[in-house]
Amino acid sequence: MNKCVLITGATSGIGLATAHVFAANGYDLILTGRREDRLNKVKEEILQSSSVNVTLLCFDVRHYSECEKAMESISQPIDVLINNAGLARGLDYVYEGKIEHWDEMIDTNIKGLLYMTRLVSPGMVARKSGHIINLGSSAGKEVYPKGNVYCATKFAVDGFTRAIRTEMHVHNVRVSQISPGHVEETEFARVRFEWDEERAKIYNDFNPLTAKDVAESIYFIASRPPHVNINDIFVMGTQQAGNMIIDRTGRRFDPI
Ligand code: NDP
Ligand code: 8X3
Numbered sequence: 001m002n003k004c005v006l007i008t009g010a011t012s013g014i015g016l017a018t019a020h021v022f023a024a025n026g027y028d029l030i031l032t033g034r035r036e037d038r039l040n041k042v043k044e045e046i047l048q049s050s051s052v053n054v055t056l057l058c059f060d061v062r063h064y065s066e067c068e069k070a071m072e073s074i075s076q077p078i079d080v081l082i083n084n085a086g087l088a089r090g091l092d093y094v095y096e097g098k099i100e101h102w103d104e105m106i107d108t109n110i111k112g113l114l115y116m117t118r119l120v121s122p123g124m125v126a127r128k129s130g131h132i133i134n135l136g137s138s139a140g141k142e143v144y145p146k147g148n149v150y151c152a153t154k155f156a157v158d159g160f161t162r163a164i165r166t167e168m169h170v171h172n173v174r175v176s177q178i179s180p181g182h183v184e185e186t187e188f189a190r191v192r193f194e195w196d197e198e199r200a201k202i203y204n205d206f207n208p209l210t211a212k213d214v215a216e217s218i219y220f221i222a223s224r225p226p227h228v229n230i231n232d233i234f235v236m237g238t239q240q241a242g243n244m245i246i247d248r249t250g251r252r253f254d255p256i
Pocket of ligand 2: 136137138139147150180181182183243
C-alpha cells in the first residue's frame with residue numbers, strides 16, 4: 001500500500017507543487033482547498049503522469065465543522081499531514097489595518113492549522129507513526145514593517161510547531177516546519193493585494209524561491225530515515241538575505 005499525504009491548500013502555489021512532488025514519489029494524495037474546479041484540474045493533471053490514488057476534499061479550513069466533516073470521510077491512514085493552506089491579506093501599518101484582513105489571516109493560518117492537526121494527530125498517535133509538516137515563513141522568524149498580523153500568525157505557527165514536537169516525539173510522530181522567504185509561482189502576492197496585478201508584481205527585479213524549490217525541501221523533510229526529525233528549514237532565494245534585505249538589481253538567475 002502506498003504511503004498517504006494530506007496537503008491543505010493544494011489548489012495553487014506551494015501546495016500544488018508539493019502534490020506533484022509527492023505523487024512522483026509514489027504517495028497517495030488527499031488534496032484540499034476551497035476551489036472545487038481547481039481541485040479537479042489538479043487531480044486530472046496528476047493522474048496524467050502517475051497512478052497514485054488522489055482524493056479531493058473541498059472545504060474551508062477556517063470552519064472546524066467543515067474540517068471535521070471532511071476528515072470523517074477519510075478512512076485511509078494519513079502518514080504525512082502538510083499544513084500549507086494560508087495567506088497574507090494587506091500590507092498596512094497596524095493603526096490602519098483592516099479587521100477583516102486580520103480575522104482571515106488568524107482564522108486560516110493559525111486556527112485552520114490547529115483544527116487540521118487536532119483531527120489528524122489522534123490517528124498518528126494511535127498508530128505510533130506519522131509526520132506533521134507546517135508551513136511557517138521567514139515572517140515567522142523576523143518581523144517587518146506592515147507585516148504585523150501576518151508575522152504574528154507565522155510566529156504562532158513556529159511556536160505551535162515547536163510546542164507539539166515536545167508532545168509528539170514520544171509517540172513516534174515527527175513534527176517539522178519549513179520557513180521560506182519569498183516564493184513565486186504562487187498566488188500569494190495576488191491574494192495579499194486582492195488581485196491588484198500591478199501591486200502583486202513583487203518578483204520582477206529578483207529571483208525568489210519557486211514553489212517547486214519549497215516542495216522539494218518539504219519532500220526532503222518527509223523522506224529522511226525514520227530516526228531523523230528535521231525541525232525546521234529556513235530557506236530563501238540567493239538574492240534575499242532578510243525580509244527587508246533583497247538584491248533588487250535584476251533577475252540574476254533567469255535562463256537567458
Ligand atoms: P497560494 O495563494 O498560491 O496558495 C494558498 C493555498 O491555500 C491555496 O491552495 C488556497 O486554496 C489555500 N487556502 C487559502 N485559504 C484557505 C481556506 N480558508 N481554506 C482552505 N484552503 C485555503 O500561496 P502559497 O502557495 O504561497 O502559500 C502556501 C503557504 O505558504 C501559506 O501558508 C503561506 O503563508 C506560506 N508561505 C508563502 C510564501 C510566499 O512567498 N509565497 C513564503 C513563505 C510562506 P483555495 O483558495 O482554493 O481555498
Ligand atoms: C511570505 C514571505 O516576506 O511576504 O511568507 O512575508 S513575506
